[in-house]
Amino acid sequence: MSNRETQPRTRYSCQEAREDSELVLSDRATAVLRERYDEHLRSCRDCRRVHRALYAVYEGPIVPAASAGLREExxxxxxxxxxxxxRVEPWYRRWAVGATVGGLATAAAVLTLTLFDVAPEALSLPPSEDDAHHQLAGAFGGSAADEAAHSAEGGIDHPAQSYGRVVGGLALILPPGEQAASSNTFPVGTRFSVDPDQSLQVGLVGKIVANFTPSSEIEWTAASPSLLELQVERGIAAVRYDRRASDPVLQIRTPTAVVRVIGTVFTVEVQDDSNTIVSVLRGQVEVLHPKTNRLLAEVESGFRYDVAKSTFDDPGKTEVEAALPLSNDHGKEDAAGAEVLALADGRIxxxxNVPGLPEDPRFRTVDYVPARASESNAAGVTVARSRRPERAVAVETRDGRQVDDEGEDIIARLTRDAELTRRKELRGALDSCRGLYESVETRYLAAKCLSTFIDKYGDDPLAVEGYLLVGILRMDYALDYDAAEVAFQTFxxxxxxHxxxxxxxxxxxxxxxxxxxISEALERGRKYLQRYPNGKYVGKVLQRFPELKSEL
Amino acid sequence: MLEHVENFAIAHAQPNEAAASESGTFLSPEERQLVARARVGEHRALRQIYSTYQAQVRAHLYRLLGQDAEIDDLTQIVFARAFNALDRFQGNSSLGTWLYRITANTTHNLLRQRFRRERVKTALNWFNSGRTANVGSTRVEARDEAHRILQQLRPDLREVFVLYHYEGLTLQEISEILEKPISTIGDRLTRARKQLRDLVVA
Incomplete structure (x- = not known):
């Protein structure tokens, strides 16, 4: 602490000013000292230079931004x-551990063979992948509260999560080792041959929602805690992946590229000549060479990358239209400050990021997306199909048999009930929602319509199934499980x-x-099996949780 | 060069942590749970630690070393070493302080090597061309100059100055990170300030 502030205002030279500079710069100088220091600076050019330089030193360097996105990953x-x-251990420790383990293993094997009659396969059976997964889930599962925290962070910890579900559309679905799908739930290794007249919408591992355009040929090739992979042979795969910190990276392979995604909304198109085109609407993706993994391009939102020509362009109507069923995007915040997904309403x-599209929400529709020259010639050959009024059945088998679609049954019954009561108003409101629900290309819009229906007629006993439908749609298209659960519980x-x-x-x-x-799911599985031991979904429950077989 | 750095760091980072007691009070229950999950190698826990502290580690390295091509590499080394040493972390400091210690150990040799090299280079430049004019007119130039001045500070003094003035740590915390008595840290801080003033005035 300087004593100069207490001394009479006699002399305050450069020497004193420089000695006090640190006190001033670190804000520890008194008002009197600060005044004398400033006064000296005003009259001394050299001290001003020193002050500026020291100020810059104490302020510190400007630190570059931390890693984010792909770089962080x-x-x-x-x-x-x-x-x-x-993780290198000293040689003596490696030798000691190796020798000890080897010795103990040999001694144990000899003892076991001598004392017991052991079946040969029991000696060589490695733990199954399922066992490993269950052990992992057991080790990390913990309480339901822990799980709630884990689910907020993301990740795939349990094999029951490694399934996909058909949300809507028509396709030939071939799970591995089976001739055709017997339900709308499918495992890794499933191939999709999408109907030439309709698209197919699927959810994968509860984290990704994808839309495969008509005539697409796609296979789901991998699902591990670190990697999800799709193989696109033909057509367009539009994907929305709102990845959380511990979720796996998504990779889409095509004959000419690998598209690596951290979290985004994008489309990957494989054309008839096997060329790949990647368009990004939100976020960023990396495009790599399929054999060497060399980086070909980083594609940011608002760009369309042609792999064969190595050129960038704007995404057009084709891509936006393919991705539109995935348009449940971040909306407002709820009362608790948590972000709520907005219901899709047909607007972009x-x-x-769609270049050339107006900011005004009224004009953010596909009609206002500027068409590329190639699109105006082809008139949306790939996706802009005429909408068929017939039912949007989820899955068909090889012999044309149609597989379950619980939402379709519910909306039909709901409409029938409304008709029986001759409540014209109720029926009219429901008809418009049914129109949207019936076509796979507009089904994603039905959630908003049904929410409005519930707001208006929610107290009517006949409208109770509306809650169930809203829950199903919130879950399938928005992956908004919290909102879906509230709707199911209300129902x-x-x-x-019912x-x-x-x-x-x-x-x-x-x-x-x-x-x-997972532990909550197991508990719910038990309740379901106890209540419906011969129920419609017993097979699906046991497919994901084989350990619940003992409940039957 | 980085191998030397790592060897030094491995030799110095963990022993005190190993001797520390189990009942750490510096971690919240959530952090303790996070560390426990990370210890058994759970990726999401490791990822959470990395996401939370990578900006701190990178910024600290930048302030110590300046613009440097090896910062990315050093960030990886710090986290790889921290993750491998998690089973010896007893929670007797916050995770952030513990990472500062690993960063300090990791950069210890590197800072000294560079300082010696820089000193020789500066002396040669001085001899060859004389002292250049020291006029910083814009804010950016002043900050570049500040960076250059900081790099001329002796590494042990620079470490203390950076931790105190830039990272905002207390003398007590710095003494724990650098494993030196608090009086030594105070003395180094005073000398760092004086040396910086001399460098600026010179």
Whole structure:
């Protein structure tokens, strides 16, 4: 602390000013000292220079921005690789551990063979992948509260999560080892041959919602805690992936490229000549060479990248139209401050970057997306199909048999009930929602219509199934499991013995599974099996949780 | 060069942590749970630690070393070493302080090597061309100059100055990170300030 402030105002030279500079710069000087210091600076050019230089030193350098997005992801994986290479143990420890383990294993084997009659296969059977997964889930599962925290972080911890579901559309679906799908739930290794007249919408591992355009040929090739992979042979795959910190990276392989995604809305098109075109509407993707993994391009939102020509362009109507069923985007915040997904209403979300599209929400529709020259010639050959009025059946088998679509049954019954009561108003409101629900190309819009219906007629006993439908749509298109659960619970509370209560219970189990709350899902699975031991969804429940077989 | 750095860091980072008691009070229950999950190698927990602290580690390295091509590499080393040493982390400091210690150990040798090299280079330049005019007119130039001045500070003094003035740590925290008595840290800070003033005035 300087004593100069207490001294009479005699002399305050450069020497004193420089000695006090640190006090002034670190804000520890008194007002009197500060005044004398400033006064000296005003009259001394050299001290002003020193002050400026010292100020810059104390202020510190401007630190560059931290890693984010793809760069952050790459760095984290580099750290994991480095961890393994750095974990070097001293040679004597390696030798000691190796020798001890070897010796103990030999002694144990000899003892076992001598004392017991052991079946040969028991000696060589490695733990199954399922066992490993269950052990992992057991080790990390913990309480329901822990699970809630885990599900907020993302990740795939349990094999029950490694399934996909058909949300809507028509396609030949071939799970591995089967001739055709027997339900709308499918495992990794499934191939999709999409109908030439309709698209197919699927959800994968409860985290990704994708739209495959007509005539697409696509296979789901991998689902591990670190990687999800799709192989697009032909057509367009539009994908929305709102990835959380621990979720796997998504990779889409085509004959000419690998598209690596951290989290975004984008389309990958494989043309008839096998050329790949990648368009990004939100976020960023990396395009790599399929054999060498060399980076070909980083494609940001608002760009369309042609792999064969290595050129960038604007996304056009084709891509936007393919991605539109995935348009449940971030909306407002709820009372607790949590972000709520906005219901799709046919408009292009504000978060999507489509060059040339007006900012005004009224004009953010496909009609206002500027068409590329090639599009205006081809007139939307790939996706802009005429909308067929017939039912949008989820899955068909090889012999043309159609597989379950619980939502379709519910809306039909709901309309029938409304007709029986001759409530014209109710029926009219429901008819418009049914029109949207019936076509796979507009089904994603039905959630908003049904929400409006519930707002208006929600108290009517006949409208209770509306809650169930809204829940299903919130879950399938928005992956908004919290909102879906609220809707299912409302339905069950208001109509616990309703004919569709079974669907609601099954959907609640599905919501917990896909949201990563495995112990909650197991509990719900048990309840379902106890209540409906011969139920419609028993097979699906046991497909995901074989450990529940003992409940039957 | 980085191998030397790593060897030094491995030799110095963990022993005190190993000797520390289990009942750490610096971590919240959530952080303790996070560390427990990370210890068994759960990727999402490791990822969460990395996401939370990577900006701190990178910024600290930048302030210590300046613009440097090896910062990315060093960030990876710090986290790889931290993740491998998690089973020896007992929670006797916050995760952030513990990472500062690993960063300090990781950069210890590198800072000294560079300082010696820089000193020789500066002396040669001085001899060859004389002292250049030291006029910083814009804010950006002043900051570049500040960076250059900071790099001339002795590494042990620079570490303390950066941790105190830029990272906002207390003398007590710095003494724990650098494993030196608090009086030594205080003395280094005073000398760092004086040396910086001399460098600026010179």
């Amino acid at each position: 790459k760095e984290f994986h580099a750290i994991l690789r480095r961890m393994k290479t750095e 979300p504000a978060g999507w 069950l509370r208001r109509a616990p013995n 004919a569709s209560a079974e669907v609601a219970l099954y959907r609640m189990l599905l919501a917990s599974t896909e949201n990563g709350r």
